[in-house]
Amino acid sequence: MKDNNKIVIGKKQTLRALSRNEAVKIYISKDADLHVTKPITDACKEHNVEIVYFDTMKELGSVCGINVNAAAAAVLK
Numbered sequence: 678m679k680d681n682n683k684i685v686i687g688k689k690q691t692l693r694a695l696s697r698n699e700a701v702k703i704y705i706s707k708d709a710d711l712h713v714t715k716p717i718t719d720a721c722k723e724h725n726v727e728i729v730y731f732d733t734m735k736e737l738g739s740v741c742g743i744n745v746n747a748a749a750a751a752v753l754k
Contacts, residue, residue, distance in 0.1 A: 683753045686741050688713050691751040695720040700751040702727050704741070706734040709748035717749050 685694055694700040695717070703721050705714050707730050721728050731737040734746035741750050 684741060684750050685753065686738075686743060686747050686750045688717065688749055691717055691749040692720060694751040694753055695724055695726060698724065699753050700724070700726050701754050702729060702752040704729050704731060704737055704747075704750040704752075706731045706737045706746075706748055708733050713748045 685691060691700070691703060695703070703717060703726055705717060705728055718728060720726075731740065734748055737750060738745050738747040741747055
């Protein structure tokens, strides 16, 4: 992930970025619970935002530069 991109991590922040039209790309982990990821994927379709999938929450967390698991993250404009 490029350092110059501002990202937000987590379901709430990702959904907020989508609703404010601030997200250009969304990262979602395939092993996250559906009740967490489904509202995000629905919002991505609604706002026509690209989704990039990661196999595990651990992998997504480390790519985002955090030491905890992440279900979702958004790259902001």
